Amino acid sequence: MSKKKLLTVALSVFLTASALAGCSGGNNNAPSNSSTNTNAAGEQQEDTSPVTFTYFNFQSRGKDVMANETTIGKMLEDQTGVNFKLEYLVGDPDTKSGVMIASGDYPDVIAPEAEIDKFLDAGAFIELDELIEEHGPNIKRVYGPYFEKFRQPDGKLYHLPYSPNQGYIGDPNINQGAFWIQRSVLKEFGYPKITTVDEYFDLITQYKEKYPQVDGKATIGFNIFAPSDSFYTLTNIPMHLAGYPNDGGVIVDMDTLEAKVYAATDIEKRWIKKLSEVNDQGLFDPESFVMNKDQFMAKVTSGRVLGYFAYNWQIGEATNNLKAAGIDEKRYAPLPIVFEEGIKDQYVDPPAFVSNRGVGISVKAKDPVRIIKYFDNLLKEENQILVQWGVKDDTYSVDENGRFFLTEEQKLNRDDNDFKLKYGFQYFEYGWPRYGSNSILADGNSYGVGNQPEVANMGYTDGDRKIMEIYDANTFAGMFAEPDERPWFPAWSIQLGQGSPEQIFGQRSTDLSQKYLPRMILAKPGEVDGIWEEYVAEFNKLDKATYEATMTAEVKKRAEQ
Secondary structure, three states: OOOOOOOOOOOOOOOOHHHHHOOOOOOOOOOOOOOEEEOOOOOEEEOOOOEEEEEEEOOOOOOOEEHHHOHHHHHHHHHHOEEEEEEEOOOOHHHHHHHHHHHOOOOOEEEOHHHHHHHHHOOOEOOOHHHHHHHOHHHHHHHHHHHHHOOOOOOOOOOEOOOOOOOOOOOOOOOOEEEEEEHHHHHHOOOOOOOEHHHHHHHHHHHHHHOOEEOOEEOEEEEEOOOHHHOHHHHOHHHHHOOOOOOOOEEEOOOOOOEEEOOOOHHHHHHHHHHHHHHHOOOEOHHHHOOOHHHHHHHHHHOOEEEEEEEHHHOHHHHHHHHHHOOHHHOEEEEOOEOOOOOOOOOOOOOOOOOOOOEEEEOOOOOHHHHHHHHHHHOOHHHHHHHHOOOEOOOEEEOOOOOEEOOHHHHHHHOOHHHHHHHOHHHHOOOOOOOOOOOEOOOOOEOOHHHOHHHHHHHOOHHHHHHHHHOOOOOOHHHOOOOOOOOOOOHHHOOOOOOOHHHHHHHHHHHHHHHHHHHHHHOOHHHHHHHHHHHHHHHOOOOHHHHHHHHHHHHHHHHHO
8 A cells, every 4th residue: 555645744644543444344455544634734634646546347338548538537536636547348248257356456446237246256345334434424425325225245335336316306218128119110100009019010010011121221120139248138028018117037026026037937938929920020130139239229220120129228329329310200219018908018117226236446456545535525416416417507507597408519519429438428427436317416406417307308309299299298208107116126136146046047047048039039930839848848947936035035125125
C-alpha cells in the first residue's frame, strides 16, 4: 500500500485502529491509510491526491479508456482525485473469468455480470461491511433497506448491486421483452388488434406472401436473437406466452409461491411445436442461433424482418438507428402476445431488485478505502444526476417548474453513441453503484432519462402517436397489462453457489436446451414429437426437485422480507 502524503514536513500522521477498522477484516491486502490528511489547523481533510485504479466490466460497453478522458470521469476525478483505467470484455466471459480466477491476477474493481458467483466463490472480493460503516453514508442511504437481500451465506457484503430503487416510476416504453412486428405489416391490414401467437404469425404469413422480397432479398418472417450466450431469449418465450414475467427458468404461482421449472413441460412444448410449424412454412430465420449481435441488428435494420422476439435492451442501438433513418413503416411496434385469449400478459416488469449483479472491490485492490469513498461519492444524488442526465444547460435543461427535459439538440446527442462514449454516459450509467433505473429523484424528476414523461413524449414520432392512439394507449407500455406485484422478482437473481446441485441443474438444463430445441425447431413437424421425447427423457435425469425446492424456499424468503 502507498503511504498517504504529508501536507507538511513537520506534521506526522500515524495510522490508527479506527483507520484499520475501515478495512476488510482478515484481508491481507487491507489498506495502510485512512484516506484522510490533516491540515495545519489539525482538521481532517479527504485525501484527493491523484491515484489510478483498474476496473474491468464483463459487459462490452465500449472501448477501453481512461475514465478522465470522458467528461463525467474527469468531473468525478476532480472531486476525488481518483481515476480509473476502464477495461471491457472482448470474447467469451467464461474464458475471461476462468483466466482471472486461475491466475489470481485481479484488477482493483470488477463488475462481473453473470460471472459473479464464480468470483464470490473464489474469494475474489473483499468484505465491505466495515468499509461501508466507516466510509459509506451514501451507500447506507441507498442500499441500507436492501442489505439483507444480498448478504452472502457468511452474513457479509461483498458487492454492491445496480438496482436499489429510490421510489418508483414505470418505464413508458418497452425496454424488456416483447413480440415485435414491423409497422408496415400492421398498416397493410388496417392495424388489427392481435394478442395470440397464432394471430401474430398468421398476419406475418399473409404479409410475406404479398411481399416475398425486400430490395431483391428474401423477406424474413421471424427471427430471434438466440446465440449460445443469449439462448435465454428463446427459452424465456414460453414463460411470457403463458402470462408470466421474466423470472428466469421458473414460473412462480402467485398464491402458493411455488417455483416450477417450465423447461421440458407442455408450456415449452407448445411454443417449440409452434416455432417448428413456422419454420416449416419458411418464416423462421435459422440463423437465429448463430448470428452475433451485429448481424442480428443488421437484419433488423435492413427492413427484411417482419417480426422478432428480443429484449429491447439487447438491440436498442438498432431501434435507434431505424428511428434516425426516419422511415416509420420499417420500425417495429411491441405487442403483448400470449398463447390464447384470456391470458393476462406480464411483459412489463414489476418493481424489482436484482441482487446477483453488481460491482466488487478485489482482494488485489491497492487502496479499498479510496475506492469505497469514490463509490460513496458517486451515490450522492448530484452525482447520480450527473451520470444519468449530465450537466444542466449542457446535456439537459430545466423548466420553470423544475422539471428536467431535453432540447432537440440535447436529444440528438443522447441518441448519438459516439457522443455518449465521449461524454461518459456509456461508461458510467451502468456497471457502478447506482440507483435503480426506475428511481425518482428527491425533486420528483425521474432518475432514468427515458422514464421522464417529458422526454418520452418528446421522443415520440407522429407514427408512434398514431400506433398508440389506434391501440388506445398514451405510451407503448400502456399497450401492455400492468404488472402484478411480485416481491421476490426477479427469481433469476437468486444466487446459487458454484458447484451446488442447483447450479449444476441450471447449467445442465441449459446444455440440454441448446442441444435439443434448435433440432426440434428446424426438424420436419412429424419428427418433433420423437425428438421431444428424447429431450424429456434426458431432462428427467436431472435433479429438478432439489432445484425447485431451493427456488421455492428463496422466493418465499424474499416475499417475507
